[in-house]
Amino acid sequence: MTTDNDIQHADSRDTTEGRVYTVTGGDWDEVMAEASKDERIVMNLGPQHPSTHGVLRLVLELEGESVTQARSVIGYLHTGIEKNCEYRNWTQGVTFVTRMDYLAPLFNEAAFCMGVEKLLGIEVPRRAQVARVLLMELCRVGSHLVALATGGMELGALTGMTNGFREREEVLHLLEYLTGLRMNHAFIRPGGLAQDLPDDYDSKIRDFLKVMDSRLPGYDKLLTGQPIWRNRMAGVGVLPVDACLALGVTGPILRAAGLAWDLRKIEPYLGYEEYTFEVPTSTDADCFARYLLRLEEIHQSLRIVKQCLTKLEPGPVMVGDKKIAWPAQLTIGADGMGNSLEHVRKIMGQSMESLIHHFKLVTEGFSVPAGQVYVPLESPRGELGYHMVSDGGTRPMRVHVRDPSFVNLQSMPAMCEGGMVADVIASVASIDPVMGGVDR
Amino acid sequence: MSPVPDNESTPPDLEVPEPGGPQSSASHAEPDLVPGAVEPAQHQAPVAGHARRGMFGVHDHGDTTGFGGLRLPAYFPPRAERPYGGWFDEFVDELLAAMRERDIPADAVQQITIDRGEITFYLDREHLVAICQMLRDDPALRFELCSSVSAVDYGVDVPNRLHSVYHLTSMTYRRRIRLEVAVDVADAHVPSVVGVYPTADWQERENWDMFGIVHDGHPALTRILMPDDWDGHPQRKDYPLGGIPVEYKGAEIPPPDQRRAYS
Numbered sequence: 001m002t003t004d005n006d007i008q009h010a011d012s013r014d015t016t017e018g019r020v021y022t023v024t025g026g027d028w029d030e031v032m033a034e035a036s037k038d039e040r041i042v043m044n045l046g047p048q049h050p051s052t053h054g055v056l057r058l059v060l061e062l063e064g065e066s067v068t069q070a071r072s073v074i075g076y077l078h079t080g081i082e083k084n085c086e087y088r089n090w091t092q093g094v095t096f097v098t099r100m101d102y103l104a105p106l107f108n109e110a111a112f113c114m115g116v117e118k119l120l121g122i123e124v125p126r127r128a129q130v131a132r133v134l135l136m137e138l139c140r141v142g143s144h145l146v147a148l149a150t151g152g153m154e155l156g157a158l159t160g161m162t163n164g165f166r167e168r169e170e171v172l173h174l175l176e177y178l179t180g181l182r183m184n185h186a187f188i189r190p191g192g193l194a195q196d197l198p199d200d201y202d203s204k205i206r207d208f209l210k211v212m213d214s215r216l217p218g219y220d221k222l223l224t225g226q227p228i229w230r231n232r233m234a235g236v237g238v239l240p241v242d243a244c245l246a247l248g249v250t251g252p253i254l255r256a257a258g259l260a261w262d263l264r265k266i267e268p269y270l271g272y273e274e275y276t277f278e279v280p281t282s283t284d285a286d287c288f289a290r291y292l293l294r295l296e297e298i299h300q301s302l303r304i305v306k307q308c309l310t311k312l313e314p315g316p317v318m319v320g321d322k323k324i325a326w327p328a329q330l331t332i333g334a335d336g337m338g339n340s341l342e343h344v345r346k347i348m349g350q351s352m353e354s355l356i357h358h359f360k361l362v363t364e365g366f367s368v369p370a371g372q373v374y375v376p377l378e379s380p381r382g383e384l385g386y387h388m389v390s391d392g393g394t395r396p397m398r399v400h401v402r403d404p405s406f407v408n409l410q411s412m413p414a415m416c417e418g419g420m421v422a423d424v425i426a427s428v429a430s431i432d433p434v435m436g437g438v439d440r
Numbered sequence: 441m442s443p444v445p446d447n448e449s450t451p452p453d454l455e456v457p458e459p460g461g462p463q464s465s466a467s468h469a470e471p472d473l474v475p476g477a478v479e480p481a482q483h484q485a486p487v488a489g490h491a492r493r494g495m496f497g498v499h500d501h502g503d504t505t506g507f508g509g510l511r512l513p514a515y516f517p518p519r520a521e522r523p524y525g526g527w528f529d530e531f532v533d534e535l536l537a538a539m540r541e542r543d544i545p546a547d548a549v550q551q552i553t554i555d556r557g558e559i560t561f562y563l564d565r566e567h568l569v570a571i572c573q574m575l576r577d578d579p580a581l582r583f584e585l586c587s588s589v590s591a592v593d594y595g596v597d598v599p600n601r602l603h604s605v606y607h608l609t610s611m612t613y614r615r616r617i618r619l620e621v622a623v624d625v626a627d628a629h630v631p632s633v634v635g636v637y638p639t640a641d642w643q644e645r646e647n648w649d650m651f652g653i654v655h656d657g658h659p660a661l662t663r664i665l666m667p668d669d670w671d672g673h674p675q676r677k678d679y680p681l682g683g684i685p686v687e688y689k690g691a692e693i694p695p696p697d698q699r700r701a702y703s
Contacts, residue, residue, distance in 0.1 A: 074664065074665065075663075075664060075665040075666060075667070078665040078666065080674065080681075082650075082675065083674060083675050083681060084681065084696070086681075087681055087696040087697050088696065118556055119556070121556070245584050245585060245611075246637070246638045246639065247638055247639050248585060248586055248587070248637070248638075248639025248640075249639075250585075259611075261611065266614060267614070370515035371515075371517070371555045371556060372555070372558075372560075372592075372605075372618075373556055373558060374558065374587075374588065374607050374616070374618060376587065376616075383587060385587055385588050385607065387588060387590050387605065387607065389592050391515060391594070391595075392492075392512070392515055393492075395701070397592065397594070398590075398592045398593070400588070400590035400591075400592075400605075402587060402588035402590070402607070406642065406643075407639055407642070407643070409642075410638075410639065410641060410642050439665055440665075
């Protein structure tokens with residue numbers, strides 16, 4: 001006999017010819033009854049979709065156009081940078097960490113170097129500090145421009161995308177002139193900078209500032225006042241300040257929710273207390289507020305860059321301690337950047353001690369006293385923290401990166417669930433996650 | 441073979457030359473200089489790092505560097521002595537008072553270390569969640585933000601080698617502290633703080649993924665960066681880095697974890 005418990009089994013009865021089954025379709029009626037109530041679809045977005053930042057995969061549970069559940073799947077860009085750092089000396093680590101958050105390479109370098117310097121107990125020369133601030137603020141401009149550009153592309157504002165990348169190209173050209181590379185600079189090194197800024201950095205940066213001043217108002221004309229742009233973003237992806245704190249969200253998302261939490265003001269590092277700049281905030285806590293805030297932060301960063309130019313005074317860019325300072329004096333040769341011939345001539349021809357010293361520092365590296373530090377700084381996406389542990393050797397025991405993208409991406413379900421599918425794209429764009437930093 | 445000097449404290453299986461022996465450049469045996477032994481303290485003091493022998497990564501008899509007799513003990517984070525200086529004294533007083541108020545035993549804080557201007561509390565894992573709850577909610581403490589959760593593996597031979605590390609930020613008082621829980625690989629269980637700090641969700645999953653630390657009470661402790669079917673926990677010190685030898689300008693360069701280590 002059929003009971004409620006085994007309704008999925010076919011009914012059967014015994015006859016003289018054996019057992020006969022009545023196939024009724026099992027629980028199909030129930031399935032239909034269940035399905036007629038809602039239209040539940042589980043949709044996969046990514047991991048290679050152009051509207052997801054990098055190789056991010058979203059799994060959305062939809063009921064019609066509404067998102068009932070959203071989850072992000074990460075790890076597609078995991079490269080084991082943290083583990084690799086444990087097999088290289090402290091100076092080489094810079095080359096790895098600069099590849100994590102590839103839109104903010106100079107922030108990773110600076111935070112890593114500040115961690116090493118804190119472990120060593122040294123302070124970098126003033127010119128190096130100002131130059132770091134200068135480079136980081138230029139990098140912040142570039143990063144925010146990409147946030148606007150890719151955000152525009154994802155919402156269909158393709159001119160916003162082309163304009164954003166055009167301006168970002170200006171930033172990259174300038175950074176290439178200053179550091180030698182467009183991205184992944186490895187220019188900031190433990191103890192200072194790899195080398196001094198080029199001679200005519202001042203005029204180049206002033207030219208850049210003029211270009212930016214002439215082009216930035218275009219964003220207000222193109223995007224800020226545009227009704228489609230505003231309607232796609234205003235009131236979308238709301239994350240109030242208490243949710244931000246619970247989820248550990250920092251950066252523009254937290255400031256857009258009303259808390260003026262900017263580590264440059266709260267815990268000034270590299271002499272940020274000397275610079276005059278505003279921390280824009282909003283209380284709307286939505287995607288549009290985050291857009292406006294990033295745009296304003298670009299203006300504020302350019303303001304800091306201007307102040308850096310007046311503060312840059314001649315001086316060393318590397319600590320004087322020859323047991324830490326990288327011995328190579330770099331110059332530009334016929335085949336690109338390399339050791340200066342004078343330095344090579346000295347260590348190879350004149351001073352045996354210099355050669356030994358060079359060899360020891362380059363192959364072995366410098367020892368860092370045992371202990372651990374946590375160094376936070378304000379990256380374009382929020383608190384970028386480096387937890388670094390030394391066991392007293394020439395290599396890190398552990399480098400852990402608290403990447404703001406990784407932590408902020410956790411807020412995606414809180415922003416998206418209950419909203420429409422199209423708003424998921426706007427929300428993810430406003431989080432501005434960089435998968436190189438998320439997956440490390 | 442020449443007679444071995446009476447250095448009984450060095451284990452016989454060491455491959456380095458005996459200090460003062462025929463192949464050692466050390467002029468005489470120094471029985472006191474042995475790799476730092478781990479003291480069986482009441483709660484086992486946290487060890488950070490391993491003892492070292494020699495230099496330049498030479499661990500066979502071919503050490504001609506003259507550093508074969510060098511012994512460096514493991515690093516123990518020193519216990520801080522009062523007065524701690526700065527805001528630390530006032531803060532520790534308030535922390536202990538709040539712990540009394542909530543009936544958390546005082547020995548839940550096993551050790552306080554102050555190093556490079558940062559304060560670290562080594563905690564008993566039984567009381568981790570209660571202490572986090574207290575740090576978040578007590579009006580005199582107010583650590584609203586859990587900045588970072590990470591883990592450290594201090595090496596294969598180190599007791600309680602896996603450390604789960606929490607960096608908390610007080611936005612009200614503009615303070616940062618570090619909580620640390622040390623556990624053994626065989627019993628790598630640390631309670632989850634997701635209930636107190638939801639932001640720890642992914643970071644605890646990363647700890648599980650990379651170090652195999654089981655955060656009991658986590659809502660869904662699954663791998664996050666590595667594929668679901670991955671074997672092993674990649675950031676443990678006994679997990680190889682991997683890599684293949686690469687030819688460069690005619691010479692073969694071994695993968696990074698097989699090169700001579702100078703550390």
